[in-house]
């Protein structure tokens with residue numbers, strides 16, 4: 001569509017717009033939404049990179065705010081046509097308290113919904129998570145499942161519990177009357193493990209490998225497969241849903257969609273090695289040396305240490321009972337619901353996603369050959 005002033009009339013708000021996914025959503029909107037007049041980026045922590053975005057035809061408004069504060073959310077939402085709500089505490093490492101996780105992920109989402117209703121914003125896209133489904137506390141595998149696959153979604157950990165509650169609130173809000181008398185149209189997207197430029201856990205793995213002399217020690221059997229999805233494709237799905245939600249409200253309203261692309265099914269560690277291998281790391285297979293019971297013992301000791309040290313410092317290693325359980329339970333998605341409902345196709349191929357991620361690891365860690 002030609003870039004002309006009369007086509008630019010929409011106001012978008014992205015909460016969590018300075019996060020790993022949020023930044024990619026912001027940049028994707030600027031590249032792929034020709035109707036954009038104003039892009040509001042709402043985050044607790046604003047990134048300096050936002051300044052470079054203010055030189056284009058779209059008005060980029062940086063809003064430092066807290067989704068737990070209803071009045072701040074209402075002020076940011078007022079006048080927006082679409083809200084893409086990605087803000088959240090993504091914590092399975094014990095960094096934040098369960099109360100804080102609930103406050104941000106559930107109460108924060110309630111505040112966004114109520115702000116849409118009070119100010120008349122009609123379209124809300126929520127970033128949910130695969131964790132709303134599983135893996136469950138019984139360790140049941142979810143093998144090539146889709147949005148309709150029966151699965152006993154039982155959670156105890158604060159993070160998946162909070163995401164499940166928030167998703168339910170968003171879906172239940174679909175159809176509510178907003179200020180002005182029209183209906184709210186909501187939709188929730190469920191990414192699996194997101195990877196790509198800006199993925200902090202990938203960076204943590206790389207640093208761990210450097211500390212261990214260029215080696216990482218396998219803790220997860222190669223047979224345990226996880227679905228992963230490239231951040232650029234997750235961002236693209238968010239933008240496409242936002243663009244299609246008005247025209248396809250009857251079909252898409254109140255629906256959930258897994259985020260997927262052509263990334264291969266692999267164990268979490270083997271998948272990471274697709275990027276860390278070309279950066280010089282090697283995965284040492286230690287399944288004979290480090291049996292599961294020993295890993296469970298180490299994970300439990302980490303949790304105990306975290307609890308003991310909490311008054312003094314934050315000790316939050318990757319390995320804890322929850323991450324070990326999730327990593328050791330197959331969770332793979334096979335679906336085309338997003339394509340059937342709103343024509344989604346991945347924007348980035350697996351080869352492109354892999355190359356971009358490798359280049360990012362090499363660039364940020366100075367390991368380029």
Ligand SMILES: NC(=O)C1=CN([C@@H]2O[C@H](COP(=O)(O)OP(=O)(O)OC[C@H]3O[C@@H](n4cnc5c(N)ncnc54)[C@H](O)[C@@H]3O)[C@@H](O)[C@H]2O)C=CC1
Nearest residue numbers: 016018019020021043044066067086087088129191193194
């Ligand atoms: N990283 C992953 O593998 C997956 C992430 N998700 C979901 O995607 C969303 C984004 O996750 P990531 O980008 O990975 O996390 P992130 O931590 O990089 O980004 C979250 C953003 O939300 C902001 N935020 C946190 N608390 C806030 C508050 N009280 N008020 C305003 N902003 C606040 C943070 O400052 C951050 O910029 C989250 O909702 C998460 O649950 C879903 C599936 C997988």
Ligand SMILES: CC(C)CCC[C@@H](C)[C@H]1CC[C@H]2[C@@H]3[C@H](O)CC4=CC(=O)CC[C@]4(C)[C@H]3CC[C@]12C
Nearest residue numbers: 090092129131193219268318319323324326327
């Ligand atoms: C035994 C090892 C030390 C474990 C290392 C891998 C773990 C840190 C990660 C294995 C699976 C990851 C989670 C999964 O991708 C699903 C997720 C969805 C989200 O919404 C947020 C992130 C996460 C919980 C993700 C976190 C890291 C793992 C537990």
